Amino acid sequence: MKKTRSSLFLGGLALSTAAFLSLSAAILPRQEPADANTAKSEIMRPEDSKALKAIAASKAIYVGASKCKSCHNKDSMGKVYDKWTKMKHYSALENLKSEDAIRLGKENGIDKPWEADACLKCHITAYTEPAERRHKRFKMDKGVQCESCHGPGSLHVKARLKAAKEGIKGDKELIQIPEGEIVLPDEGLCRNCHNEESPSYKEFDFGERLEKIRHLHPLRKEPRVHPPKKDDDAQSSE
Ligand code: HEC
Ligand code: HEC
Ligand code: HEC
Numbered sequence: 001m002k003k004t005r006s007s008l009f010l011g012g013l014a015l016s017t018a019a020f021l022s023l024s025a026a027i028l029p030r031q032e033p034a035d036a037n038t039a040k041s042e043i044m045r046p047e048d049s050k051a052l053k054a055i056a057a058s059k060a061i062y063v064g065a066s067k068c069k070s071c072h073n074k075d076s077m078g079k080v081y082d083k084w085t086k087m088k089h090y091s092a093l094e095n096l097k098s099e100d101a102i103r104l105g106k107e108n109g110i111d112k113p114w115e116a117d118a119c120l121k122c123h124i125t126a127y128t129e130p131a132e133r134r135h136k137r138f139k140m141d142k143g144v145q146c147e148s149c150h151g152p153g154s155l156h157v158k159a160r161l162k163a164a165k166e167g168i169k170g171d172k173e174l175i176q177i178p179e180g181e182i183v184l185p186d187e188g189l190c191r192n193c194h195n196e197e198s199p200s201y202k203e204f205d206f207g208e209r210l211e212k213i214r215h216l217h218p219l220r221k222e223p224r225v226h227p228p229k230k231d232d233d234a235q236s237s238e
C-alpha cells in the first residue's frame, strides 16, 4: 500500500529506491482515522460481503445473460450487454483452452482446464450453486456472466417485465429498484474469485479493477459502488 501511495505522490519524479519510498511515506502527513473500524485501506473479504449474503438469501434463480439482453442492450440503457461481451469475464471459459491455461493446468496436475471443477468454479457463473438454483435453460457454456456479480436474476426479470407493461421502463428516467430484487456487487464479492486460490492471481486493487468494468446507466451521474475510503484519499482533491 505504501508503495502505491508514494509513487502517486512522486508522480513523474524518477526517485524509486525502496528506501526513499518508505521514507517519503513516513513523512507524508497522516490523517487520524475517524473510526477505528473503517480505518485505513483494509480490504473487504468475502466473509464480510453484503452482496454475497444478499445472494445467499435470494429466492431467485440463475437465468443467464441472454435474458438480460433485451432490456440492457438498448442504447438508452447503456448497452451493458455489448460492453460485457468485450470484457475478459465474457471469455473466461474460452480462455481455459488457451496455451497459458493449459500450462497452468499442467502445473496443477490438470489435463483439460475447460472441464475441471478446480478451474470452472471461478471461470463460469453459478458453477458451484446447486442445480435447482439454475433455470433449466441456463447454459454452462459461457464465462463470468452478469449474475456472477449481480446474483440470480429471475425475480428481477419478472418484476421488470411486469413494470414495463405498466409503462415503467427505466430508460427515460432512473428508477429505484427495490432492495433484494437484484444485487450490486462489492469488493468481497469480487474477491470470492479474485484471490490466491487462482493460479494466476494478481494483486487485486478493487478501485482500479472496478474502473475497468463499470457500466453506469447513461442517466446516472455518480457511481454507487466505491472502494472503501482510504486514509490517504482524504488528502486528495477528488
Ligand atoms: C424487462 C427488462 C429487464 C430485463 C429482462 C432485465 N432488467 Fe435489469 N433492469 C431493468 C430496468 C428498467 C432497470 C432500472 C434501470 C437501470 O438501472 O438500468 C434495471 C436495473 C438493473 C440493475 C441495477 C439495480 C439497481 O439496484 O439499481 C441491475 C444490476 C440489473 N438490472 C441487472 C439485470 C440482469 C443481470 C438481468 C438478467 C438476468 C436483467 N437485469 C434483466 C430492466 C430489465
Ligand atoms: C465468478 C468469478 C469472478 C467474479 C465474481 C469476478 N471476477 Fe473478475 N475475473 C474473473 C476471471 C476468471 C477473470 C479472467 C478472465 C480471463 O482472462 O479469462 C477475471 C478478470 C477480471 C478483469 C480483467 C483483468 C484486467 O485487469 O484487465 C477485471 C478488471 C475484473 N475481473 C474485475 C472484477 C471486479 C471489479 C469484480 C467485482 C465487481 C469481479 N471482477 C468479479 C472472475 C471473476
Ligand atoms: C479462485 C478462482 C479461480 C480459480 C480456482 C481459477 N481461476 Fe483462473 N482466473 C481467476 C481470476 C480472478 C483471473 C483474472 C486474473 C487477474 O486479472 O487477476 C483468472 C485468470 C486466468 C487466466 C488468464 C491469465 C491472465 O494472466 O490473465 C488463465 C489462463 C486462467 N485463469 C486459468 C486457470 C486455470 C487453468 C485454472 C485451474 C487450474 C484456474 N484458472 C482456476 C480466477 C480463478
Ligand code: HEC
Binding pocket: 065, 068, 072, 080, 081, 084, 089, 144, 145, 146, 147, 148, 149, 150, 184, 185, 210, 213, 214, 215, 216, 217, 220, 222, 223, 224, 225, 226
Ligand atoms: C464483473 C462484475 C460485473 C459483471 C460481469 C456485470 N456487472 Fe453490472 N455492475 C457491476 C458493478 C460493479 C456495478 C455498479 C456500478 C456503480 O454504480 O458503481 C454494476 C452496475 C450495473 C447496473 C446498474 C447501472 C446503473 O448505473 O444504474 C446494471 C443495469 C448492470 N450492472 C447490468 C449488468 C448486466 C446486464 C450484465 C451482463 C450483461 C452485467 N451488469 C455484468 C459489475 C458487473
